[in-house]
Amino acid sequence: MAYLSLQNLSKRFGPTLAVRDFNLEVERGEFVSFLGPSGCGKTTTLRMIAGFELPTSGKIILDGNDITTLPPNRRHIGMVFQSYALFPNLTVADNIAFGLKVAKRPPEEIRKTISEMLDLIRLTGFENRYPYQLSGGQQQRVALARALAIRPRVLLLDEPLSALDAKIRVELRAEIRRIQQTLGITAIYVTHDQEEALSLSDRVVVMYEGRIEQVGTPFEVYNYPKTRFVASFIGQLNLIPVIVEDPQQGKVRFDNNVLQVEPLPHLNRGQVVTLALRPEEMNLGTVEGRNHLQGRVLDVMFLGAIVRVRVDLQGREVLADLFNERQLTLPRPGDQVIINFPPHACWVINEA
Numbered sequence: 001m002a003y004l005s006l007q008n009l010s011k012r013f014g015p016t017l018a019v020r021d022f023n024l025e026v027e028r029g030e031f032v033s034f035l036g037p038s039g040c041g042k043t044t045t046l047r048m049i050a051g052f053e054l055p056t057s058g059k060i061i062l063d064g065n066d067i068t069t070l071p072p073n074r075r076h077i078g079m080v081f082q083s084y085a086l087f088p089n090l091t092v093a094d095n096i097a098f099g100l101k102v103a104k105r106p107p108e109e110i111r112k113t114i115s116e117m118l119d120l121i122r123l124t125g126f127e128n129r130y131p132y133q134l135s136g137g138q139q140q141r142v143a144l145a146r147a148l149a150i151r152p153r154v155l156l157l158d159e160p161l162s163a164l165d166a167k168i169r170v171e172l173r174a175e176i177r178r179i180q181q182t183l184g185i186t187a188i189y190v191t192h193d194q195e196e197a198l199s200l201s202d203r204v205v206v207m208y209e210g211r212i213e214q215v216g217t218p219f220e221v222y223n224y225p226k227t228r229f230v231a232s233f234i235g236q237l238n239l240i241p242v243i244v245e246d247p248q249q250g251k252v253r254f255d256n257n258v259l260q261v262e263p264l265p266h267l268n269r270g271q272v273v274t275l276a277l278r279p280e281e282m283n284l285g286t287v288e289g290r291n292h293l294q295g296r297v298l299d300v301m302f303l304g305a306i307v308r309v310r311v312d313l314q315g316r317e318v319l320a321d322l323f324n325e326r327q328l329t330l331p332r333p334g335d336q337v338i339i340n341f342p343p344h345a346c347w348v349i350n351e352a
């Protein structure tokens, strides 16, 4: 059996079913993210694992023991929140030592753990500072050390980076992953930021309205989304309505253009379906390949590593991404362009 097993978990708050029949198996040492829009039940699920909420139904098994109704302080779980929640009147060292002192660990062990934790979060020398003397990022690293000092069986992180600046957020993200891997600790990370979930996790649980939509590696949920929600929540997606011309040959029609996609044996001729394509699969300005569409540039957004071009394709707006390079000639609004994409880049959504 998996290290942490969530079995048919549900949570109801009055009329709201916040979490519905949630099933997940987490391996020891795995880093799993819960990703979804506000209100989809991520925090509630995390709080049930921590013991702050009792499930309305279902079970939580940790390392072979049923902990569903165990009080939080007996679960041996570490938690990091969005607000650093450090004790303002305690030094860094005393904040880190807090859980160990409550557990009445010997002073020698406490000293040793403080020193190891400071080394791990790269704040050696800061032990006598108070939280107000630290930056937000440093405070959050202390909060992480405090959660880890008790050697928890699972580390839970609830949007731990959302109060920080963009640059610190990216730095600390890498730090969290490094520390998690160094300790081999099992971690569950709640976020509504897809980039954070994709970059940190071994697996991502995509949630919507209290339900799991898909569980998979970052590669799987991005490249092989199982539902329309997952496809549109993670990354950008172009949707183009087309009519099936020849299902066996994978030919579809968009206005007067016949497009080649992969064979669609489960569909019928004449059916209206939606082609879904990522912006990075749309090539701009070349006539190679099998599918070309005429378009007109609406606007150009320079994002650094990529340039995102919004194009009008005969009344339908799509996004096409170019890789930035210094020699690039940027398209301009009003330019006539050709968009092409390979047959294997599109998937077909059939909503009928």
Ligand SMILES: Nc1ncnc2c1ncn2[C@@H]1O[C@H](COP(=O)(O)OP(=O)(O)OP(=O)(O)O)[C@@H](O)[C@H]1O
Pocket: 013, 016, 017, 018, 036, 037, 038, 039, 040, 041, 042, 043, 044, 045, 192
């Ligand atoms: N204590 C509570 N009492 C009543 N309703 C609650 C309570 N806690 C959460 N809810 C409701 O349950 C649903 C799920 O909330 P939850 O906080 O788990 O979502 P979330 O995905 O973590 O959202 P966010 O990203 O905004 O924190 C929401 O509709 C919320 O209003």
